Amino acid sequence: MEMRNQQEELIRLLAAKQYTNLRQLLTEMNEADIAVLMEELEAEEMLKVYRILPKDLAADVFSYLETDSQQFIINSLSDKEAGSVIDNLMADDAADLLEEMPANVVRKLLANANPDTRQAVNQLLCYPEDSAGSIMTVEYVSLKENLTVNQAIERIRAVGLDSETINICYVLDARRELVGTVALRYLLLSDGDDIIGEIMHENVISINTLMDQEQAAAQFKKYDFTAMPVVDNENRMVGIITVDDIVDIMEEETTEDMEKMAAIVPSDKPYMKTGVTETYRKRIPWLLLLMVSATFTGAIIASFEEALSVYAVLVAFIPMLMDTGGNAGGQASVTIIRGLSLGEIAYRDIPRIMWKEIRVALLCGGTLAAANFVKLMLLDRVGIPVAFTVCLTLAAAVLMAMLVGCLLPIGAKKIGFDPAVMASPFITTIVDALSLLVYFRFAAILLGI
Known part of the structure; x- marks a missing residue:
């Protein structure tokens, strides 16, 4: 039976109060599939389904539910029933659950769990967060x-x-x-x-x-x-x-890195279960910081306002130069961050990395500059001095961006920061400022402004 048909049948049996048939349907399904179906139900209906499940199956299904759903079920059960849930979970799953619970609920659960479970969970809870000890299970042969x-x-x-x-x-x-x-x-x-x-x-x-x-x-x-x-x-x-714990860790770490690379404070909740206010709080600190840092680029443009009034056409190419530099830096940083996370790159590799990125930057920058020169002459119809100014800046911006993009994550890793923090937003801000400084310096030399 397809998932959609199973969900419709589950809802029909619930509405008709045919609990025996519903129990039979559930026992024929996979635990993970049951959890997915339960997440689609209203809270009270989800609790009904959980109570209908056989004891052993209920524990397995519980471990696949989202944290919010787990907490709702635990808070809805009696002390004895909640203690039974903990007893039937693997110790690592029980520890993960308790880490998300308020202290008073944790005390209630542990007080009603059997001594062996209590000892195993307490052992796991004592290990540092994000350590191997905190994600292991003590149930082995x-x-x-x-x-x-x-x-x-x-x-x-x-x-x-x-x-x-x-x-x-x-x-x-x-x-x-x-x-x-x-x-x-x-x-x-x-x-x-x-x-x-x-x-x-x-x-x-x-x-x-x-x-x-x-x-x-x-x-x-x-x-x-x-x-x-x-x-x-x-x-x-x-x-x-x-390995199932490792898959969860890899998903968690990847999600966290992606959020940091997008300048978002990491969150443990799924997107659809995160409220508007909480999402706002996660995003606004970085947006404020990057907005303030971006004022440097505005200050640079303002300082050359008089020169730009002479060659107003130069203003039209600023977005292209800044965007291309940011894109080049982002490409380099993503490659380096991936290498750092996989252990392929170490601090001692900086000279080799720089030499490689310089050669790549010269090839990419040269190609972009040549293509842009043709565009400037045929489509934009600017003078050769202006075209040379823009193209030289473009090549220099790509070179600087790739060097910044590869060095910042490695430097962050060296001093103990997460390399993902130094990804696109920060790199783009730095490269934008450097590109503008180089642009106006070339304009002063080649155009005499």
């Missing part, structure tokens, strides 16, 4: 070195249902230090009397609890894993991160 394959399989049967994944099992010694891994398929293909310590893979790649989540995502990309162990500073295993 651990094995001891001296177990036989048969004993290991029995342990997997005992704890596997409550684990995030059983494809990879982690081998720990007596001090809970991570000493190896063993894949489930190897256990199934090995002799039942084989010892885990003899068949495990000892070259284990792990993530430290304090590693930034963006670096953790880079590790997944580098090694192409679906799950990675997380260890503390003493190599004791404390959890795992799975």
